[in-house]
Every structure is written in C-alpha cells, then in structure tokens.
Amino acid sequence: MADLQSIPEKMAFKIGEAAEMVGVKQYVLRYWESEFEMLKPRKSRNGQRVYSRRDVECAMMIKKLLYNDRFSIEGARHALRQLKSNVKSIVKEEKTTQVLARTQESAVGHLRSLVEEIRRIRQSL
Template identity: 40%
Template sequence: MTKELGAFRTIGELSKELNIKPHILRYWEDQFAVLAPLKRAGSRRHYRPEDVEIVKTINRLLNEEGYTIKGARKFLASRRRRPEMVEDAPQPGSVPVSSAEPEPDYRGPSIAELKSIRDRLSHALDHA
C-alpha cells in the first residue's frame, strides 16, 4: 500500500521510503530548525509533503554532496531567503524570475576539488 503524494507520512513510513533510520530523522529535527513535522498524541510525528522534501534535500546535501551539518544549515537558510532558488530545472513554459541585479550562483568547490586541495596540502606538509 502506497500513499498519495500529498499524504502525511509517519516517521516509520518516511524511514522506509527514503531508507533513512528513524533515529537519524529525529536527530535531523534537532539539527535543522526548518524540519518540524507535526507531532500528534503520544509525540507521534507526521511529516507533511514539504517536510518530506526538506528531508530529501538534507539527505542529498549530507550523504551525496558531502556537506557538513553546519554547511547544510547554511544552504537551507539561503534557500529560505531566496525562494526562487530551486533544485529542480525550470518547468517547460515557465518564466524565470528576474531581479534588477541577479545574485551570483556560487555553490563552492566540488568534492573532487576539495580532495585535490587536501592531497596537495598533505603532499606539501610531507615535504616541509
């Protein structure tokens, strides 16, 4: 039995759906203020569709892109200040939001670049 896209998910359902252990989801609630599922009787958590998207984004940032928790917090905070910044490509037929002065799209170095820098620093320290 699968729920509709807009349905609320319990912590167990979300855990199974995204393959993230429930204790990790509870930990993320403590670490990310933006993640605040509804709590019902007995402190049972119910994740709204927007909570599910936040969890997916946190998971991607931490486990795929190599962000630290602090870095992921900053990313999510910047996204809240700039709601036009979405992670998906623009939908066909959509008009991009423009402003007088667009902000630069700086995402920082990639994991490969950071590893290269680390290796060069390590090599330099070995020969110092």
C-alpha cells in the first residue's frame, strides 16, 4: 500500500490503479463502495469507475481501519463518521477563530484611531 504522499497528482484513477495504490484487489474496492457511503467513485460515460484522489485516500483509511487496526466493517464505519464529525468541528472552530481575529483587528484599529482623535483634541485645548 502506498502512503498518501505517493498518490500521483492526477484528477482521476481507474479502479485497477486505485486498487494497486491501496494494496487490495478490485473486487474489494467494489465491496467497500457498498459498505462505506463516503467511498463513491464517479462513473465515466462508458460506466467505468473513476476514483478521485479523495476516494483513494478514503480507501486507504478504510484499509488501515480494517486490516491494521482490526476494526469490523461497522466499527470502521463508526470511526469514519466520528472522524468526519471531528473534522467538521475543527473547521467550524477554525472559521470562528478567523472571524474573531478579523473582528479583533478591526476593533484594535478603531481604538487606535479613537486614541489619536483624543490626542488631537487634547492638543488643541
């Protein structure tokens, strides 16, 4: 199995390429598609599966959970749902932090301009 950094920078992979990178047989990927909702490769015009980089990464994570960590299918599903939920929470926190930082910067700028205005008024008195 390749690691995430070794996935080629391509837009799409055929099922054979994806299976080779993940280190499983093609039928295993097809089975995982039926068991894991997050593994949903597109289909080409001629009906062939087309895996994105994200699909390959997802399949690698599924393999790690099932083969290395010895999760059951249901356990792996649960772990992936939990991971997805955690990522969403982190992204939400990050966005909130960015908004707060921008608000704080704006408030500091406004306070600085008020201090300058007060200084000018004091000097004119």
